[in-house]
Amino acid sequence: MITAAAAIAQKATKKPAKMTVKAGDALPDVKLDELVGGEIKQQSLKELFAGKKGILFGVPGAFTPGCSKTHLPGYVADFEKLQAAGAEVIICVAVNDAFAMxxxxxxxxxxxxxxxxxxxxxxxxxxxxIELDAPAVLGNTRCRRFSAVIEDGKFKTVNLEAGGELTCSLSNVILDQLKQ
Structure with missing residues (x-):
């Protein structure tokens, strides 16, 4: 039996996992959407991390199996540990609309x-x-699973998954990296 995460990995275009951003790079000045009080509000990623230490992680899609069963729930369950290790903000992103997120x-x-x-x-x-070319499963280009420790607007660590894997971008890995 093949898992949904494996199906995404198999049907996604086989491109090597590569991330153009690396430790030491500044966050791009990108605005993302958040649903606040029923209205979409644009949030500056740079401003959200200004003067703070935190976590940025991305997933292929809201409500997808691996993201919903493992990835996001791990960050929610480990919130107090992550906070105790120094995370002042934890942000999840996906190529979805603000209503779905x-x-x-x-x-x-x-x-x-x-x-x-x-x-x-x-x-x-x-x-x-970090595009994941997965139109056969997800309908369009999505975000590869990744996680990063951000400190005052700069990448301290970056972790990028290959295909549909769930290993290096999980909350337990980031927890160890926050402590460093």
Missing amino acids: DAWGQANNTAGKVVMLADARAELTKALG
Whole structure:
């Protein structure tokens, strides 16, 4: 039996996992969408991390199996540990609209823990060079799974998954990196 995550990995265009951003690079000046009080508000990623230490992680899509069963729930469950290790902000992004990200956040009890931002136009995904070409499964280009520790607007660490894997971008890996 093949898992949904494996299906995404198999049907996605076979491109090597590469991230153009690296430790030491500044966050791109990209605005992402958040549903606030029923209205879409654009949030500056740079401003959200200005003067703070935190986590930025991305997933292929809201409500997709691996993202919903493992990836996002891990960050929610480990919130207090991540906060104790120094994370002042935790942000999840996906190439979805703000309504889908808000509903997914509500379904996973992210309020007050993980900020759910929509990269609806894939601007962040493209700026970081982390496109997942998966039209056969997800309908369009999506974001590869990744995680990063951000400190005062700069990447301290970056972790990029290959295909549909769930290993190096999970909350337990970031927790160890926050402590460094």
